[in-house]
Structures are given as C-alpha cells and as structure tokens.
Amino acid sequence: xxxxxxxxxxxxxxxxxxxxxxxxxxxxxxxVSFDLYPGEVMGIVGESGSGKSTLLNAMAxxxxxxxxxxxxxTRVDGPVDTLKMSEPERRMLGRTDWAFVHxxxxxxxxxxxxxxxxxxxxxxxxxxxxxxxxxxxAADWLGxxxxxxxxxxxxxxxxxxxxQQRLQIARNLVTGPRLVFMDEPTGGLDVSVQARLLDxxxxxxxxxxxxxxxxxxxxxxxxxxADRLMVMKDGHVVESGLTDQVLDDxxxxxxxxxxxxxxxx
Amino acid sequence: xxxxxxxxxxxTLHNQGSAVIPVMERVNLQVSAGECVGLVGASxxxxxxxxxxxxxxxxxxxxxxxxxxxxxAQAEPRQIIALRRETLGYVSQxxxxxxxxxxxxxxxxxxxxxxxxxxxARDKAASLLAELNxxxxxxxxSPTTFSGxxxxxxxxxxxxxxxxxxxxxxxxxxxxxxxxxxTVLRLIEGAKARGAAIIGIFHDEAARDQVCDSFIDVSAxxxxxxx
Ligand SMILES: Nc1ncnc2c1ncn2[C@@H]1O[C@H](COP(=O)(O)OP(=O)(O)OP(=O)(O)O)[C@@H](O)[C@H]1O
Ligand SMILES: Nc1ncnc2c1ncn2[C@@H]1O[C@H](COP(=O)(O)OP(=O)(O)OP(=O)(O)O)[C@@H](O)[C@H]1O
Ligand SMILES: [Mg+2]
Ligand SMILES: [Mg+2]
Numbered sequence: 336x337x338x339x340x341x342x343x344x345x346x347x348x349x350x351x352x353x354x355x356x357x358x359x360x361x362x363x364x365x366x367v368s369f370d371l372y373p374g375e376v377m378g379i380v381g382e383s384g385s386g387k388s389t390l391l392n393a394m395a396x397x398x399x400x401x402x403x404x405x406x407x408x409t410r411v412d413g414p415v416d417t418l419k420m421s422e423p424e425r426r427m428l429g430r431t432d433w434a435f436v437h438x439x440x441x442x443x444x445x446x447x448x449x450x451x452x453x454x455x456x457x458x459x460x461x462x463x464x465x466x467x468x469x470x471x472x473a474a475d476w477l478g479x480x481x482x483x484x485x486x487x488x489x490x491x492x493x494x495x496x497x498x499q500q501r502l503q504i505a506r507n508l509v510t511g512p513r514l515v516f517m518d519e520p521t522g523g524l525d526v527s528v529q530a531r532l533l534d535x536x537x538x539x540x541x542x543x544x545x546x547x548x549x550x551x552x553x554x555x556x557x558x559x560x561a562d563r564l565m566v567m568k569d570g571h572v573v574e575s576g577l578t579d580q581v582l583d584d585x586x587x588x589x590x591x592x593x594x595x596x597x598x599x600x
Numbered sequence: 601x602x603x604x605x606x607x608x609x610x611x612t613l614h615n616q617g618s619a620v621i622p623v624m625e626r627v628n629l630q631v632s633a634g635e636c637v638g639l640v641g642a643s644x645x646x647x648x649x650x651x652x653x654x655x656x657x658x659x660x661x662x663x664x665x666x667x668x669x670x671x672x673a674q675a676e677p678r679q680i681i682a683l684r685r686e687t688l689g690y691v692s693q694x695x696x697x698x699x700x701x702x703x704x705x706x707x708x709x710x711x712x713x714x715x716x717x718x719x720x721a722r723d724k725a726a727s728l729l730a731e732l733n734x735x736x737x738x739x740x741x742s743p744t745t746f747s748g749x750x751x752x753x754x755x756x757x758x759x760x761x762x763x764x765x766x767x768x769x770x771x772x773x774x775x776x777x778x779x780x781x782x783t784v785l786r787l788i789e790g791a792k793a794r795g796a797a798i799i800g801i802f803h804d805e806a807a808r809d810q811v812c813d814s815f816i817d818v819s820a821x822x823x824x825x826x827x
Contacts, residue, residue, distance in 0.1 A: 559698065577681070584611075588615060
C-alpha cells in the first residue's frame with residue numbers, strides 16, 4: 336500500500352507452496368499456494384469452516400501442516416522454509432519479524448500483566464533492557480492505538496473489548512514486524528468500534544509499510560484494508576486476485592454468491 | 601498511452617442458471633498523451649464497464665488492455681496497484697468514503713502514496729478543495745456526512761491531486777452547478793495541457809464538446825445478437 340516499493344527484481348516476502356493440513360480424513364486446507372510481496376495486504380475470506388484459520392495457523396507455525404512450504408525472506412539468510420526451522424528459530428521469528436493478532440484479544444495478551452507490561456514484554460523478548468526506555472515506548476504505543484497513557488498500569492481485564500484489541504495490536508507492532516497475521520481482528524466488536532479499529536489498522540499498515548494477511552468473513556473489512564483477496568471454500572482456494580476485481584467482477588460461482596449475499600460494501 | 605485491442609467482456613451469472621451476458625466485443629481504441637476521448641452511447645451500452653476494464657476492477661474475457669506498457673488484462677495485483685498509484689487515476693461516479701478520514705487527507709492521499717512530503721500534499725489538497733468551493737470548515741471532517749455534491753467534488757479533488765499520466769473520468773460534471781462544472785472543465789483542460797491521456801463520460805453535451813477531442817460510440821461494440 337503506502338510503502339514505496341520497486342517492482343523489478345523483488346523477492347516475495349512470503350512464498351506459500353502447496354500447503355495442506357488435514358484433520359484425520361477431513362480437509363483443513365488443501366494445496367494452497369501464493370506469493371506475498373513486501374508492503375502487500377492480502378485478505379482471506381470464505382464462510383465459516385472454509386479453512387481460513389487453519390491456513391493462517393499453519394503459515395504462522397502454530398500447528399504443523401501435512402505438506403507444503405512456508406518460505407519467508409529472512410533478514411539475514413534470505414528465503415528460508417520456516418517449517419524446517421528449529422523451534423527456537425521459529426519462536427524468535429514470531430517475536431521479531433512476525434506478529435499474530437488473535438480474534439480474541441485475551442489469546443494474544445497476558446491478562447495478569449499491566450498494559451505497559453504487555454507491550455514491554457515483547458520489547459524485552461528482543462533484548463530491550465532499559466526500563467525507562469521500554470516504558471516510554473510502551474506509553475508511545477498506547478498513544479498510537481488511542482489508549483490514554485494514564486491506563487499504562489491497568490490490567491487488560493479492566494479494558495473494553497475494543498481497547499483490549501487495540502492493546503493487542505500495540506503489543507504486536509511495537510517490535511516493528513515485517514509480516515502480520517490477523518484472524519478476524521474486528522470480530523466480536525460492535526460496528527462503531529470496528530470502524531475505529533479498522534481505520535487505525537489501515538494507517539499503521541501504511542505508515543509502517545507492513546505486509547499483512549487478514550482473515551475475515553467481512554467483505555467491508557477487506558475492501559478497506561486488503562490489496563488482494565483469496566476466497567476459500569471447503570479448504571480450497573476458489574478464486575484470488577485484486578480485491579476490487581474479485582468483489583466487483585467475481586468469476587467463481589461461490590464468490591458470486593458470497594458477494595451477492597451481503598449488503599453492498 | 602491507453603490502447604485496447606480486440607477486447608471483449610461478458611458476465612457469467614453462475615447462480616442464475618450460468619447465464620452468459622455478452623456486454624461488448626472487439627473493442628479497439630487508442631488514447632494518446634494530451635488527448636481526451638469521450639465515450640458516448642445509450643444507458644447500458646457499456647461506458648462504465650469499459651472504464652472498469654481499463655482500471656482493472658473488471659476482468660477482460662479476451663484482448664489486450666494496455667496502459668503505458670502494462671497489459672491490465674494479464675497483470676498481477678501488485679502491478680495494477682503500482683499502476684494505479686503512479687500512472688492511472690480514476691474519478692468514479694461516487695466517492696467511497698472511509699470513516700474517520702478527514703476530507704483534506706482523502707484528497708492528499710494519492711500524493712502521499714507517491715512520496716510527496718506531507719505539507720506539500722496538504723497544501724495541494726487545500727488549494728483543490730478551495731477551488732472546488734468546499735467550505736474550509738468541512739476540510740477536517742470525514743466526507744461521510746457530506747452532501748452528494750460535496751462528496752463528488754472531494755472525489756474530483758482527489759482525482760486531480762496527483763498528476764496522473766492517464767485519467768478515467770466517469771461523469772465528473774454530473775450534478776454540479778455551473779460554477780463548479782467550469783472549474784472541473786478547467787482542471788481537465790489543465791491535465792490535457794500537461795500531457796495526460798484522458799477518457800471521459802459526460803452526459804452534459806456542452807461539457808463534452810468543450811474538452812473532448814474525439815468520441816467513441818460504445819454501442820458499436822455491442823455483441824451482435826443472433827436473431
Ligand atoms: N482441531 C481440529 N480438529 C478437527 N477438525 C478441525 C480442527 N480445527 C478445525 N477443524 C475443521 O477444519 C475445517 C476448517 O476450520 P477453520 O477453523 O479453519 O475454519 P474457518 O474458515 O476459520 O471458520 P470460521 O470462519 O468459523 O472461523 C472445519 O471443518 C473445522 O471443523
Ligand atoms: N458486475 C456486473 N454484473 C453483471 N452485469 C453487469 C455488471 N456490470 C455491468 N453489467 C451490465 O453491463 C451493461 C453495461 O453497463 P454499464 O454500467 O457499463 O453501462 P453504461 O453505458 O455506463 O450506462 P449508464 O449510462 O446508465 O451509466 C449493462 O447491461 C449492465 O447491466
Ligand atoms: Mg476461523
Ligand atoms: Mg455508467
């Protein structure tokens with residue numbers, strides 16, 4: 336999006352090849368392949384049970400897929416298949432260049448630790464040591480996600496759902512990741528809170544030149560945030576392309592149904 | 601700058617018995633730098649469809665849709681996004697309003713996207729909004745609450761903020777008063793003078809005749825219906 340990126344000779348940030356995850360005989364996601372380039376935001380849509388979360392979790396290394404590759408362009412060694420990394424290597428990636436925003440903020444936050452602590456913890460995990468600096472950065476990030484820094488010592492359990500979600504985003508972005516996975520980041524929030532969160536995400540993605548993969552069933556969300564779109568059904572990708580092309584001129588029967596069954600977005 | 605070769609377009613309605621609706625075929629057209637071509641033809645003839653094929657939100661069934669040296673019909677999403685950022689502007693009939701983004705920022709956004717410094721981008725946005733008679737007290741508000749005519753003028757300001765080498769204008773003067781219409785026509789003439797290739801749809805004949813160098817009747821591309 337906002338990132339100034341050169342077209343030629345660009346290495347994809349992420350290359351997913353033939354990724355498959357089975358749950359016994361049942362398909363989680365099957366044979367998914369795509370390249371994501373630096374600065375791109377991709378949406379994944381599809382009805383409940385279509386395999387969106389399964390795919391996202393397989394890419395992020397939360398569970399082992401049965402087949403396929405997830406090649407990430409690492410800072411030091413260039414493209415590496417993250418599925419073949421050692422557990423500590425992958426964990427390090429998850430704290431530095433990758434971030435994961437869960438649908439339920441409580442899955443991505445430590446509820447027993449203060450708001451400032453939640454943000455600071457990620458900084459400490461990548462070697463931040465100076466207490467004063469960590470606290471200053473935490474306060475700065477609270478401001479960026481529109482939480483008053485007077486709340487820095489409160490626990491997330493004292494926050495509203497929308498505030499918890501913004502805190503989770505701050506915790507994830509503070510270390511300047513290059514790739515953010517998001518699973519229904521606006522799910523479960525009421526509409527006005529969603530609009531505010533989306534606007535925030537949109538400006539953060541642009542300012543930081545992030546690449547992101549956003550799972551949602553809300554077409555208005557992808558219209559606003561995603562450059563490109565992948566449509567899933569029964570674990571398979573049925574259509575993909577430029578977001579407004581897929582929404583305005585859907586080619587696949589399922590996508591046509593999906594687009595026509597919602598209010599104009 | 602813009603060149604279509606043997607382009608055809610049909611819609612397949614999978615959920616209505618897979619009906620195939622042919623909309624146009626054998627579209628050939630060329631627009632050079634500094635030229636403005638007007639699309640004419642009855643309602644439903646396919647004028648807006650043709651623009652969307654060029655902008656890339658409709659997918660051509662066949663043919664080449666060249667903008668500069670990119671074939672939009674075959675391009676990857678990221679190539680189209682780069683094309684839209686740097687080369688091809690589009691003023692659609694309606695502004696897609698993003699909640700909570702101020703009108704001034706909506707207009708400045710295309711400039712920021714190509715790396716223009718914030719203050720320069722905002723100055724340009726302010727001068728366009730002023731030229732299009734959007735009261736200054738509205739500049740800091742999201743256009744969500746603006747009247748239809750105000751939204752349209754914000755949309756036009758946004759389309760002319762950055763100097764795109766190619767521009768698509770879908771009824772930019774519809775529902776504007778005489779004064780604002782004159783401003784828009786002046787902007788179009790300015791864009792032509794700096795070398796922009798423009799395709800426009802104008803229902804207003806006087807406006808059309810003032811800015812267009814030639815016309816294309818889109819009805820000519822209607823598929824021949826077997827009787
Ligand atoms: N741990 C599991 N064990 C067995 N089956 C599972 C497991 N997790 C998911 N599935 C199945 O895999 C399929 C895909 O589920 P997934 O959670 O990826 O869907 P989704 O697209 O994220 O849906 P939603 O929009 O409801 O979150 C479903 O049929 C689901 O029942
Ligand atoms: N997404 C779509 N799906 C199906 N049919 C479509 C779609 N978009 C356009 N059409 C059809 O294509 C034809 C051309 O429509 P288009 O909007 O391009 O006409 P137009 O010349 O711009 O008309 P107007 O002057 O009324 O704006 C119409 O028959 C329309 O119904
Ligand atoms: Mg899910
Ligand atoms: Mg039209």
